[in-house]
Amino acid sequence: MTFSSEKTDLLASFAEQRALLLITVRGLTDAQAARRTTVSELTLGGIVKHLAQGEEVWTQIITEGDGELPDGMLDSGQYRMAGGDTLPALLERYARAARATEEAVAALPDLGLGVPLPRTPWSPPEPEYWSVRRILLHLIRETAQHAGHADIVREALDGASTTAQR
Secondary structure, rough: OOOOOOHHHHHHHHHHHHHHHHHHHOOOOOHHHHHOOOOOOHHHHHHHHHHHHHHHHHHHHHHHHHOOOOOOOOOHHHHHHOOOOOOHHHHHHHHHHHHHHHHHHHHOOOOOOOOOOOOOOOEEEEEEEHHHHHHHHHHHHHHHHHHHHHHHHHHHHHHOHHHHHH
16 A cells, blocks of 8 residues: 655645635625624635635745745735735636645655744744644644634625535
8 A cells, every 4th residue: 555745645734724714715706805793803705815815825835945034024914905905816816826835845855854944033043943744734733723813704794604605
């Protein structure tokens, strides 16, 4: 019996989490995607935008490996649909980010490769390194967590849930 590689399994798990998130925005208008439905500031479009930007940033951290803070990493606007944002454009950005992440990870010889993390206001004083594996697991966790948020936001919007829409 042959099993797939760790890299293949992790990328498949990540793709599955993305697909579950995308179910929550199926069939929405831009207005619906931008609408707050709970006391939280989260919107469905804002969640997609944040996850797209998160993948872009982490992929840059992996591929550049220079420990520099990527543009937009600390931008609080990544959590909201801006006036010019549309859901189709955000979904295309998310798809591009997903492809870039998958290509970057697939090209690596080893998920154990250490990557320097960028300095942030909450960083410890000494340089910190994560393996690509840990970064990938972080992204999978982040996507799963926000997919849960998205499910709640969508259900409050129109009663739809990921489970019912599968």
